[in-house]
Amino acid sequence: MDKEYWIKQAKNALIFVRWCVFAVIIGVVVGAAATAFHHALAWAGAMQQAHDWLLYLLPGAGVFIAFWYRKADMPLERGTNFILTSVRENHPVRLRLAPSIFITSVLTHLCGGSAGREGAALQLGGAISGNIGHWMRLDDRDSRTITMCGMAAGFAALFGTPLAASVFAMEVISVGVMYYAALFPCVLASVIAHQLAIRLGGETTAFTLSGVPREVDAVLLLRLVAFGVVCAVLSAVVCIVFHRIGHAFKHYLPNQYLCIAVGGAAVAVLSLLLGTRDYNGAGMQVIERAVAGEASWAACFIKLVLTAITIGVGYKGGEIVPVLFIGATFGAAYGGFFGLASSFAAGLGMVGVFCGVTNSPLTSILLAYELFGGDRLALFALVIAVSYMLSGYYGLYSEQKILYSKMRPQFIDRKTK
Numbered sequence: 359m360d361k362e363y364w365i366k367q368a369k370n371a372l373i374f375v376r377w378c379v380f381a382v383i384i385g386v387v388v389g390a391a392a393t394a395f396h397h398a399l400a401w402a403g404a405m406q407q408a409h410d411w412l413l414y415l416l417p418g419a420g421v422f423i424a425f426w427y428r429k430a431d432m433p434l435e436r437g438t439n440f441i442l443t444s445v446r447e448n449h450p451v452r453l454r455l456a457p458s459i460f461i462t463s464v465l466t467h468l469c470g471g472s473a474g475r476e477g478a479a480l481q482l483g484g485a486i487s488g489n490i491g492h493w494m495r496l497d498d499r500d501s502r503t504i505t506m507c508g509m510a511a512g513f514a515a516l517f518g519t520p521l522a523a524s525v526f527a528m529e530v531i532s533v534g535v536m537y538y539a540a541l542f543p544c545v546l547a548s549v550i551a552h553q554l555a556i557r558l559g560g561e562t563t564a565f566t567l568s569g570v571p572r573e574v575d576a577v578l579l580l581r582l583v584a585f586g587v588v589c590a591v592l593s594a595v596v597c598i599v600f601h602r603i604g605h606a607f608k609h610y611l612p613n614q615y616l617c618i619a620v621g622g623a624a625v626a627v628l629s630l631l632l633g634t635r636d637y638n639g640a641g642m643q644v645i646e647r648a649v650a651g652e653a654s655w656a657a658c659f660i661k662l663v664l665t666a667i668t669i670g671v672g673y674k675g676g677e678i679v680p681v682l683f684i685g686a687t688f689g690a691a692y693g694g695f696f697g698l699a700s701s702f703a704a705g706l707g708m709v710g711v712f713c714g715v716t717n718s719p720l721t722s723i724l725l726a727y728e729l730f731g732g733d734r735l736a737l738f739a740l741v742i743a744v745s746y747m748l749s750g751y752y753g754l755y756s757e758q759k760i761l762y763s764k765m766r767p768q769f770i771d772r773k774t775k
Contacts, residue, residue: 374542377503377542377543377546380494380504381542381544381546381547382546382550384487384504384507384508384547385507385511385546385547385548385550385554386550386554388486388511388512388547388551389514389551389553389554389555390554391456391482391512392479392482392483392512392515392516393515393555394460395460395464396475396555396560396561398464399464399467399640402465402467402468402639403467405468406467406470406635406638406639407635410635413469413470413626413629413638415469416469416623417626418619418622419466419468420621420671420673421618423465423466423618423672423673424614424615424618426462427458427462430454432452432454432455432458437459437477437481438481438755439756439757440481441480441505442755442758445502445505445506445531446531446532450492451485451505452489453485455482456486456489459485460478462674463475463478466674466675467639467640470626470638471638471668471675472637472639472641472668473639473640473665473668473674473675473676474640474665474675474676474678475640476516476517476676476678477676477677477678478676479512479513479515479517479676480512480513481512482512483508483513485508486508486512487507487509487511488501488505488508491504502537504543506527506531506543507527507543507544509523509526510523510527510544510545510547510548510551511523511550513526513527514547514548514552515551515554515560516555518552518555518556518561518563518564518728519563519724519725519729520545520549520552521545521548522721522724522725523544523548524541524545525720525721526721527544528541528544529721530716530717530721531759532758533718533759533761534760534761534762535762563728564729564730564731565645565646565649565729565730566730567701567704567705568701568702569651569700569702570733571734574737578737579740581696581698582706582737582741583740583744584696585689585703585706585741586742586743586744586748588692588696589706589707589711589714589741589744589745590710590714590747590749590750591748591749593713593714593745593749594749594750595662596662596711596715596754597752597753597775600662600665600677601775603663603666604670604671607620607621607667607670608670608671617671618673621667621671621672621673622668622673625667628663629664637661637664638664640679640683641661641679641680641683644686644687645679648686648689648690648704651690651699652690653686653688653690653691653700653704655691657683657687657691658683658685658691661680661683661684661687662680662684665677677715678716681712681716682711682712684707684711685707685708685709685710686705686708688707688711689702689705689710690707693707705726705729706737706738706741708729709722709723709725709726709742710722710741710742710745712725713742713745713749714749714752715753716758717746717749717758717760719743719746722742723735723738723739726739747764747765750764751774751775753775755774756774758774759771759772759774760772760774
């Protein structure tokens with residue numbers, strides 16, 4: 359028995375060393391690619407802000423994006439859903455997805471589309487790492503793990519939250535079941551990618567909240583539960599609007615080129631009517647103002663509609679930062695109705711709505727810790743838990759599976775709505 363035990367331990371040690379090597383490779387390669395993506399998006403955002411006329415090119419940019427994806431023989435609308443499917447069912451991810459999502463996301467931001475960046479980073483990292491796994495001739499199980507490493511590394515390098523990125527890659531695919539075997543390589547790849555990004559001029563995203571309660575009592579807990587309920591409702595509304603607007607455009611404009619051109623024109627016209635560029639691009643500057651306690655009553659709804667059109671018709675980017683925008687501006691504008699300070703409510707709204715639309719409560723708690731420093735983390739966790747439980751089975755990603763009921767320990771195995 360002793361001999362068998364030591365043989366088994368030796369095999370485990372070899373597996374550990376093997377994943378150390380794989381995680382380092384993924385962290386460096388994906389981290390470098392995601393950092394380049396970060397700088398390209400920063401350049402595109404700065405150009406868009408400096409040259410208003412670029413907004414008029416948005417419909418033409420959309421036609422180019424549709425043409426690019428058709429020539430690359432990739433479905434325009436799959437995006438992050440394809441990465442989720444590739445992990446769960448071990449579908450191959452074409453390497454061409456990486457340059458495609460890089461170029462078309464930068465073009466979307468350059469011309470003023472209302473889109474984020476983390477969804478694109480998941481695709482970028484997943485495509486690169488999936489192909490590295492294929493070149494290394496990994497089996498089905500290891501291929502899934504290395505794809506998750508790439509997802510985590512891309513998210514960490516771009517947004518600067520390695521803990522949340524690591525868990526998100528494992529949690530978002532099949533809600534209720536986490537791929538714990540991927541925890542070590544995902545964490546290592548994320549930390550390496552994040553540190554590399556910092557050294558290459560990347561950023562760590564963090565905010566300072568004001569008005570965080572010092573005393574916790576029954577009244578505050580009731581207010582937080584009520585705010586969590588509203589975050590759950592808003593999360594469901596976000597998912598419904600995202601899906602229905604996209605479906606409506608594609609139903610009435612079945613021609614792919616016409617659909618994306620009309621959608622781009624709609625975003626451009628609405629932006630001109632609003633008279634501001636706050637809703638073009640990811641909107642990090644608006645999130646910063648919301649965390650400072652400043653937000654208009656309509657900001658969250660305007661961002662929701664513009665992002666739903668942009669992503670729904672086929673422009674590239676991501677949904678995560680727009681979701682944080684929606685949650686932050688909602689909290690800043692309406693937190694006072696719940697007796698909460700605007701800045702504190704903005705932080706609660708960010709992670710509460712993020713949890714509701716991604717069905718990722720553990721990621722959301724870690725995100726709150728990394729974004730806001732962990733002060734009164736249990737209060738954020740309470741809002742997150744309520745939002746998760748009551749947001750129903752809606753989700754941003756139609757290929758995400760809910761394996762266990764949110765209400766009871768019951769296996770259900772269904773896709774999000």
